[in-house]
Amino acid sequence: MTDVSHPSSFAIDVPAALVDRARRGDAGAFEQLYRLFERPVFTLALRLTGDREEAQDLLQDTMLKLFDRVGEFRGDSPFWGWLRQIAVNDALMRLRRRGRLPQTEEAVDAELECHDVMLPAAAADAALLTRALGRMADATRSVLWLYHAEGYTHDEIAGLMGRTPSFSKSQLARGTRKLRELLKIEQELSHA
Template sequence: MSSRFAIDVPPELIDSARSGALASLERLYRLFERPGHNLALRLLSDPEDAHEVLHDAMLSAFRRLHQFRGDCPFWAWLRQIVVNTALMRQRSRRGHDAHAQEIPDFESAVPDAGPDPLHLAEAAQVERALDLLPAVTRSVVWLFCVEGYSHPEIARAMGQSVSFSKSQLARGLARLRRDLGVEATSHA
C-alpha cells in the first residue's frame, strides 16, 4: 500500500488555477479526486463523510491557492489539507460515534512486537481489519504506515503528544497482527 498523492503538477497549472481559470481548477480537482477521497475514506471509514471531506478540502485548497508558496510539492500541501479536514471531521464526530472511541494514551509506547501486518496480509483482509480499529487508531496507523507521516507530524495534526501517536501505532499494529493472524516475532 502506498499513497497515490505523489502527483507532479506543472507550475503553469497552479499559476493558471491561481488566476481563477475554471479549466485549471477542474483539472486539479480531477487529478486529486481519487487519492483525496481514498485518503479521507481510510481516515474516516465512511464513504459519505469521505466525499464531503474531499469537497471541503478541495474548496479550502482553491480558496487558499494564493498561500501555496512552492516550498514543498503541491501534492504534499494538498494532502495535508485533506488530512486536516478529515481529522477535524473525525473530532467533531467522536462524541456521536461509539466506533470512534480512542484507545487511551500511555506515556510510553508499547514496544514493537514484530513485522508490519499491513505488508504481510492480503489487501482485502487488511481493509477489513483496518475498518475494525477505532477511528483515531486507524488514522494514526494509516498516516504513519501508508502516508509516511512522522510521529511529530501526526501528533501536531491530531493535537496530541508524540507518545500518543507512538502508543496508538503500536496498539493498532498489535491489534492488526492479532486480527490478521500475523506472527508477532521480530525478524532481525
C-alpha cells in the same frame, strides 16, 4: 517530513504552470487538479474516517478549499504536500467535532492476545485490509494510515492530533498488533 520508502499517493508532480492557471481562476486547471487528486484525497479521507459517505463529503470540502485557497499556496513545498495537509486537517477536524478522535484501542487491546507473528499473506488483499481497518478506533486507524501510507513522523502526527509523540507511538504499536490479529481472523473467515 522524513523520506519514506513508500511515497504518499499524493506525491504527484504538478506543473507550476497548472497551479498558476488555477490561481488565475482557470476552470480547466481546477478540473485537472481535481482529476489528479480525487483518488488520493478520497482514499485518505476513507482511511481516516472509515466511512465512504464521510470520505466523499471530505473530498468535496477539500476540493472547495483548494478552489478558495489556491492563492495561499506559496510554492515553497510540493503542491501535493500542501493539498494533502488540507485533507488531513479536514478529516481530523471532522473526527474531533464528532468526538471520535480521542478514542483509542487500549480497552480492545486488553482483550486481544498479543502475537509476534508476521502479517498474513492475505494482508495484501485490499478488501481484508479495508475491513480490518474499519474495525479499529478512529485515532488508531488515523495514526496507522498517516504513519505507514502517508509517511508522517510521530512528531508530525502528534502535532496534527493535538497529542504527544508517545501517543502516536503507542497507537501505532497497538494498532499494528490489532491489525495483525484482525487480518489473521479475516483470513481464517475467508478460508472457512
